[in-house]
Amino acid sequence: QVQLVESGGGYVQDGGSLLLSCVFPGRAAWRSYGMGWFRQAPGQEREFVAGIGWNPDLKYYVTSVKGRFTISRDNVKNTMYLQMNKLKPDDTAVYYCAADEDYSGLDLMSRPNYWGQGTQVTVSE
Numbered sequence: 001q002v003q004l005v006e007s008g009g010g011y012v013q014d015g016g017s018l019l020l021s022c023v024f025p026g027r028a029a030w031r032s033y034g035m036g037w038f039r040q041a042p043g044q045e046r047e048f049v050a051g052i053g054w055n056p057d058l059k060y061y062v063t064s065v066k067g068r069f070t071i072s073r074d075n076v077k078n079t080m081y082l083q084m085n086k087l088k089p090d091d092t093a094v095y096y097c098a099a100d101e102d103y104s105g106l107d108l109m110s111r112p113n114y115w116g117q118g119t120q121v122t123v124s125e
Helices: 028-032
Strands: 005-007 010-013 018-023 034-040 047-052 059-061 069-074 079-084 093-100 119-124
Touching (some): 005 093, 018 119, 034 069
């Protein structure tokens, strides 16, 4: 079982920025996996936020983060990133990275194979 490793969460004021990272440890096949970010706020279901295909030019964002968040990947470092700008209190949640061997980056990710442990992002008013 692969455990993805996230980092970069924290506390920021409204309008601030954070950079999340996710490492896919020790597998050469990582480059064939699509990657994505989900988030879960208290009392709410986990929702998909952004995804990137094995082809890094293929990216998908949900409407609520489009224009504010940028997803990217470094296939040499086995690492995916989520640059979050213009953060809002509604972005407060635990953020999870995920890997899906069938994900293209063109739509929502529905059945990840692997998850990270989650990192808390808190945006104050």
